[in-house]
Amino acid sequence: MAHVKISATDGSGTFDAFVLEPAAKPAGAVVLIQEIFGVNDALRATAAQVAALGFFAIAPDLFWRLEPGVDITDKTEAEWQKAFALMNAFNQDKGIEDLTATLAFARTLPGTNGRAGTMGYCLGGRLAFMMATRSDADVNISYYGVGLDGLLGELPNVTHKLVVHIAAEDKFVPPEAQAKITAATAGNALVETYTYPGADHAFARVDGVHFDALSATIANGRSAAALAEILK
Numbered sequence: 001m002a003h004v005k006i007s008a009t010d011g012s013g014t015f016d017a018f019v020l021e022p023a024a025k026p027a028g029a030v031v032l033i034q035e036i037f038g039v040n041d042a043l044r045a046t047a048a049q050v051a052a053l054g055f056f057a058i059a060p061d062l063f064w065r066l067e068p069g070v071d072i073t074d075k076t077e078a079e080w081q082k083a084f085a086l087m088n089a090f091n092q093d094k095g096i097e098d099l100t101a102t103l104a105f106a107r108t109l110p111g112t113n114g115r116a117g118t119m120g121y122c123l124g125g126r127l128a129f130m131m132a133t134r135s136d137a138d139v140n141i142s143y144y145g146v147g148l149d150g151l152l153g154e155l156p157n158v159t160h161k162l163v164v165h166i167a168a169e170d171k172f173v174p175p176e177a178q179a180k181i182t183a184a185t186a187g188n189a190l191v192e193t194y195t196y197p198g199a200d201h202a203f204a205r206v207d208g209v210h211f212d213a214l215s216a217t218i219a220n221g222r223s224a225a226a227l228a229e230i231l232k
Contacts, residue, residue, distance in 0.1 A: 033062070136160075
């Protein structure tokens with residue numbers, strides 16, 4: 001694992017990201033977008049999975065403007081309270097700027113083939129959806145993004161494959177919001193939307209309290225297929 005520094009495009013400083021490399025190169029790159037718990041063990045485990053699939057994995061510290069190095073879990077009430085406080089203070093537009101800078105950086109890593117996409121979870125799932133409408137990422141994958149129903153007006157801006165994973169029992173995304181997302185993306189050749197019955201929010205979080213092995217395996221397989229199609 002290598003740690004790198006990426007320059008913010010607004011000139012406000014640099015932020016950290018860690019990189020895992022695949023065994024075989026050249027290879028495409030996947031920008032992994034954190035949940036509200038920061039760059040933690042669960043995200044690092046996901047990065048290891050992505051590298052094992054044959055891609056570079058790069059995970060930027062998006063909370064650096066608030067508190068650099070956030071690394072917490074979903075296991076205690078205190079950590080949840082801190083995570084929600086960080087999420088509420090987080091400037092999503094600046095996050096998109098930092099992700100766009102990370103995407104550009106990823107494309108220049110030695111051993112990459114120039115293709116790069118994003119894959120995000122929870123808050124990161126929302127940001128991955130936003131990257132699909134606001135960046136030139138080659139592919140974007142959103143796991144249980146929150147508030148996507150408020151972003152549907154941006155769908156005409158999607159120019160590359162977007163995969164949306166929805167948890168049917170997501171406490172943060174009510175059924176009516178899920179229905180809007182599914183209806184709005186239906187028939188769009190660039191968007192694949194999947195709903196996982198019985199799955200709760202964060203069903204793919206490694207060692208998470210709501211981890212659902214079956215739903216995670218199916219979703220991760222669909223994600224792997226999209227990454228292989230676009231980034232190989």
